[in-house]
Amino acid sequence: MPARDGTAAEAVPPFSPGIRWTGRIAASACAVLIAATFVLGVAHGETAPDMSLSPQADDPALTSAHDSVTYGVTFTGTWTTDVTPAGMPDGAHFSPLIGGVHNAAVTFLEAGGTATPGVESMAERGRTATLAKEIEAAGANTLGVLRKEDGSGATGSSTFDAVTVTADHPRITLLSMIAPSPDWFVGVSGLSLLDASGAWVETLTLELFPWDAGTEEGDELSFDNAATSPQGTITSLRGAAPFSDAPIATLTFTRSAGSGG
Numbered sequence: 001m002p003a004r005d006g007t008a009a010e011a012v013p014p015f016s017p018g019i020r021w022t023g024r025i026a027a028s029a030c031a032v033l034i035a036a037t038f039v040l041g042v043a044h045g046e047t048a049p050d051m052s053l054s055p056q057a058d059d060p061a062l063t064s065a066h067d068s069v070t071y072g073v074t075f076t077g078t079w080t081t082d083v084t085p086a087g088m089p090d091g092a093h094f095s096p097l098i099g100g101v102h103n104a105a106v107t108f109l110e111a112g113g114t115a116t117p118g119v120e121s122m123a124e125r126g127r128t129a130t131l132a133k134e135i136e137a138a139g140a141n142t143l144g145v146l147r148k149e150d151g152s153g154a155t156g157s158s159t160f161d162a163v164t165v166t167a168d169h170p171r172i173t174l175l176s177m178i179a180p181s182p183d184w185f186v187g188v189s190g191l192s193l194l195d196a197s198g199a200w201v202e203t204l205t206l207e208l209f210p211w212d213a214g215t216e217e218g219d220e221l222s223f224d225n226a227a228t229s230p231q232g233t234i235t236s237l238r239g240a241a242p243f244s245d246a247p248i249a250t251l252t253f254t255r256s257a258g259s260g261g
């Protein structure tokens, strides 16, 4: 350690370098924690912020040998009275999955933001057409739209057999309405399938929790409520009535065997 005045090392204040060093450690640990939460989901028995609608600003540089890979993607409902302790509504289900494969230059929704007309239509009615148009309108920033014809039962599942992502388009946005509900939904926004080192993840399972689109009033599991005016923001409903702290669905990504490009 160089002495401040070039004569006496003891003249250097003993704490300031240590404080700076601790600061770097804290920032680094925080980044690791966020990355771990995002990739691994929430550890059992702990409550961490739901990062499913909080895209990272950038993707790491690709270090994988493969410019493009393919994943099987399965959405599975886990909606039971563990999730809504007051009971299940008649016809509880999830609407058809809608989303796309894209890059970091475009974000279709995020926590704290306002819902687009496409996100509103998905969240209030389970419709996919308007959001599909918004995703297509991203042009070269979108590799393709992901859409299912049918939804899932409360504990059913829905699978895309082969979703291709590339170095230029490593991100997934995928959403589904919690139905019936005012404007509640689940999903991920801008989820990168590159890990922190720039390699493709092999398998990834995320626990999904309910979100409010901020477009319709109502705090019960039913349709047809008044519009929220002025429009509110997209907020987490995790642990907020009528929901418990239990995940309402899971989303699993499994890299296809031999997948490369």
Ligand SMILES: [Ca+2]
Residues within 6 Å of the ligand: 182, 183, 212, 213, 214, 215, 216, 217, 218, 228
């Ligand atoms: Ca609402």
